Structures are given as structure tokens and as C-alpha cells.
Amino acid sequence: MIFLIYNNSYPSGGRMVNLSSSIGNDQQLRSAIDPRPTLITAASHFYQLGWMVGTAGNLSAKQPDGSFWITASGCHKGQLGSKDFIRIAADGRVVEKPSPESRPSAETSIHQSIYSLFPDAKACYHVHTIEANLVSGFTKEDTLPLPPLEMLKGFGVREENPQITVPVFVNHLDVSRISSEICDRFQAAPPSVNVLLIRNHGITVWASSTERAQIYLELADYIFRYMVAARQIELSTTSIKN
Numbered sequence: 001m002i003f004l005i006y007n008n009s010y011p012s013g014g015r016m017v018n019l020s021s022s023i024g025n026d027q028q029l030r031s032a033i034d035p036r037p038t039l040i041t042a043a044s045h046f047y048q049l050g051w052m053v054g055t056a057g058n059l060s061a062k063q064p065d066g067s068f069w070i071t072a073s074g075c076h077k078g079q080l081g082s083k084d085f086i087r088i089a090a091d092g093r094v095v096e097k098p099s100p101e102s103r104p105s106a107e108t109s110i111h112q113s114i115y116s117l118f119p120d121a122k123a124c125y126h127v128h129t130i131e132a133n134l135v136s137g138f139t140k141e142d143t144l145p146l147p148p149l150e151m152l153k154g155f156g157v158r159e160e161n162p163q164i165t166v167p168v169f170v171n172h173l174d175v176s177r178i179s180s181e182i183c184d185r186f187q188a189a190p191p192s193v194n195v196l197l198i199r200n201h202g203i204t205v206w207a208s209s210t211e212r213a214q215i216y217l218e219l220a221d222y223i224f225r226y227m228v229a230a231r232q233i234e235l236s237t238t239s240i241k242n
Contacts, residue, residue: 035061035123036069038210040080042125043071046217047078051127057202058105061123061210062115066090068124070111073103088112107204109179114206117186118194121206123213131224132203136168138227142185144168144197146223147230154219155193164192166220171201195220 039059046052057077060070067089071077075084086104087096092112094104105111111124135144143165146152152162167185172178178198194216196204203224205216 034069035063035210036082036085039069039071039085040082042210042214043077043080045214046127051129051217051221052077053128057125057127058107058111059123059125060088060108060111062121063087066115067095068111068115070105070108072097073105090115106175107178109176110182110204113179113183114204117183117190118206120208121194122208123210124204124206125213125217126202126204127217128202129221129224131221131228132197133200135224135227136197136199136201138231139168142168147227149223149226151219151222152193154215155195157193166193166195166197167191168197168199171198 039061043052043057043059046057051057055074055076058071060068062068067087069085069087071080072084072086083098085098086094086102088104088108088111089095090112092109107126110126114124115121138144144167146164146166148161148163152164155164157164169178169181169185182196194206198204203217203220205213205220207213207216
């Protein structure tokens with residue numbers, strides 16, 4: 001419902017003010033000041049989808065000073081609270097944490113690299129979906145070709161029959177190696193869409209807002225589910241022919 005109020009303090013005799021727009025702006029402002037409530041809601045949603053089961057995955061959002069809030073290690077993503085986050089400085093230092101025992105997420109260095117590489121990024125989401133892991137095995141190369149689906153427009157791709165690939169990285173036990181390889185590759189050649197895969201591990205997206213990051217995850221998941229379904233049809237057809 002949209003509420004309008006009449007303000008007669010203007011020389012023109014008054015104007016109509018869209019209150020719902022003002023409320024929306026206030027919510028965005030609060031999210032920018034403290035993004036943790038938004039991250040908690042997103043994590044709960046992703047947990048329900050099976051993307052952040054147990055303690056898997058991590059979400060972060062950048063602050064105006066360049067620091068970022070990120071989910072702490074070992075926290076159940078379906079039951080997060082405001083104390084389940086750690087604030088990290090742009091150089092990787094821990095700025096704020098709820099208790100001495102709290103540890104940053106294992107993939108914190110990946111988030112740090114993304115924010116360093118892409119100054120416009122305000123959110124970075126990393127989740128573990130079944131389809132993302134499956135499609136990461138569809139290629140032995142370091143990039144995964146995507147089908148030219150309409151959903152690519154959601155990433156800003158405006159081409160007919162686009163030839164888009166997603167970078168694929170080795171799932172090193174030492175996560176700092178992954179983040180280092182991300183920096184090296186993206187500095188040499190930025191990706192065409194804000195998505196990367198870590199083979200047999202998960203998907204990471206980044207965006208100019210937490211809302212946009214969630215949209216990117218949903219788009220990527222749709223594309224990956226399509227690819228898995230298409231592969232199943234292809235295998236079934238081959239089996240029938242044989």
C-alpha cells in the first residue's frame with residue numbers, strides 16, 4: 001500500500017509526498033549503516049533453499065569506510081544473530097568481533113580480494129549449491145561456458161547469443177591461494193559477469209548492493225539448474241540411442 005501526505009509548507013501551495021518511498025529510503029539507509037539484519041535475513045532464506053546448510057557459506061557487506069561485516073566461522077546460517085558477525089578492515093585486520101573466541105569465516109580473504117578488485121562492490125555472497133558444484137565439473141578448463149539464456153540479461157548482458165563464461169578456480173585447502181589466484185586472474189582479465197566458481201566447493205557473487213547480490217545468486221542458480229537438466233536430457237537421449 002502506498003501512502004501519500006500533503007505538505008503545504010512549499011510556496012507552490014503544497015506537494016504530495018510518497019511516504020512508502022521515504023520509508024524505503026530509510027530502510028536502505030539503515031542497511032548501509034548496519035547491514036547485519038539484511039545479511040541475517042538473506043542467510044536464513046539461503047538456508048531454507050539448501051544453499052547454506054549447517055555452517056556452510058558466508059555473506060558480507062561493505063561499510064562506507066571500506067571495512068566489511070562478514071559472517072563468523074562456525075555459525076549456523078539458519079540461526080544467525082547480530083553477534084555472529086565480524087567486521088574486517090580493508091587490509092584484512094579484525095576491527096570488531098563479539099568475543100575473543102570469534103573467528104572470521106574461512107573465505108574472508110576471498111571477500112577482501114573482491115572488494116579490493118571491484119571498488120563498486122558493496123556485497124559479496126558465497127554459498128554452496130548442489131548445481132554449482134555439479135557444473136564446475138562440466139569442464140576441465142578454468143572457465144565454464146554458459147548457455148545463451150535470457151536470464152543473462154539480469155547480469156547486464158545485452159547481446160544476441162552471448163558467449164559468456166564463468167571463471168572456475170581450484171579448490172585449494174589453503175583459501176589464501178584461491179584468493180591470490182582470483183586477484184591474479186581478474187587483474188589480468190576481469191570476468192564478464194560478477195560470478196565465480198570454486199570447483200566442487202561453491203559459488204561467489206558480488207554486487208553494488210545486498211539486494212543485487214541476492215538477485216545474482218538466484219540468476220546463477222537458475223542457469224546452473226538449466227545446465228544440469230540439459231546434461232541429464234543429453235545423457236538420457238544418448239542412452240536411448242545406444
